[in-house]
Amino acid sequence: MYRDFGTVLIFAMLAIVLVYVPLFIQSLVAPSQKTPDKLDNYECGEEPEGSAWVQFNIRFYVIALIFLIFDVEVVFLFPWAMVFKEMGMVAFIEMGIFLLILIVGLAYVWKKGDLDWVKYNVKYGRGRYRQKASQTEGEAVGSI
């Protein structure tokens, strides 16, 4: 057991060395003529406009939250899957109840619209939002 995970530890430490050595070689052989323009951020050749460290869209956070719930669920499923053959029907029914609760949760999130990347709550939508906006006008506004 300690041999298995000791191997992993040494592998990780060796990976650091294996990345560092080529970087070191590069620092020896590669040219280095730094100019302020070269050290600027790339923005298609224009002068960079402001910082990139800005507030970000909340939907990434929502996805991360849903992921967290499901990932923990998956971790619970692994030990169950190990003993599934031994315990047979009992294990199956128990995990069925557990999964059912999660499926209800998924259905709730789905219905609530948190799985939609583009939220159709534009009141006077144009282009590809127009049709959806006219269909769901009124009800979708609450689901922000």
Add this chain to the structure above:
Amino acid sequence: MIVDNLIDWFPTSAAWPGLTFIVAVILCAVPVFIFIAVYALVAIYGELKISSFIQDKVGPMGQGVGLHAWRWGLLQPVADALKLILKEDIIPSSADKKLFILAPFIVFIGAFIAFSALPFSQTLIIADMNIGIFYILAVSSLGVIGIILAGWSSNNKWSLYGAMRSAAQIVSYEIPAALSIVVVIMLTSTMSMQGIIQYQSGLVWGFLPNWLLFNNPFTFLAFFIFFISGVAECNRTPFDIPEAESELVAGAFTEYSGMRYAFFFLSEYANMFVVSGVAATAFMGGWQSPIPGMFNTPGWGLFWFISKSMFLIFMMIWFRWTFPRLRVDQLMDVCWKGFIPISLFNIFGVGIWYLLIG
């Protein structure tokens, strides 16, 4: 397993067990790194040539003098590697330097340590841990931390967009991949990679090899869900929205150059091999021969494992030049509204199948 054998073989193991252990692991890790490097060169060359043939071109041919020469452009990936090592190492002045430097290390660690549990043949597995497949799933998502660090520390809008999209995509597709692996473990009752492969020996349905791919309709479905999620986790086309060249320049790696960029690239290819290796192990019998009872020596085992993985990598390259890129909302819909319900249903399906048919 190899580590254990090496330790037993060393005469010094009784006197200095710790030192012997470290030497044995290093003796395993260096060939693994060489394997990754050689495999990456082959895969890059393969990708160049396959893409060219699909588009009715000839690809790199290298008619000149120097490294580009030699036949059929075979040295093209070597020339690329040399070019990358000779590039100036640029860290943007407005970047967060510490995190910028740290990012490629984390991504590469995530890709590299996953190799310590891959079963290359009957005897060739560095550490046959009892939770092998779970361990690989866990460490292969370590890379996402590195990608977020890279995107955030670059202080570049392209990088930040790429990193956020990449993170959202990788964590989302991890769930269907893991749920498909649960299906495998339900049938094999073990998480050890060798145990999973040993379960898949013999025949099923009278004529097919007893790979889980053919075992029952639900595992057949699970294989496709796992493999497609794996393609998405590697940020390959058609799921390459995080580094869509035409939109985001190079995604999270826009500001990286030289060897730092090369390590992101290498890790991406290493991750492709890990995903293919796990898919081959869990669903296609790993080192088991396709003709049960024949060609099952360790040498052939290595051959079968590498060819199955390479076949899946070829599929990934093929996908890239066949399917158009998915839009970001389609990408999330495929995962959350398609794969996750199907793979949850799959678990029930396999359970009922096993309880009724056995």
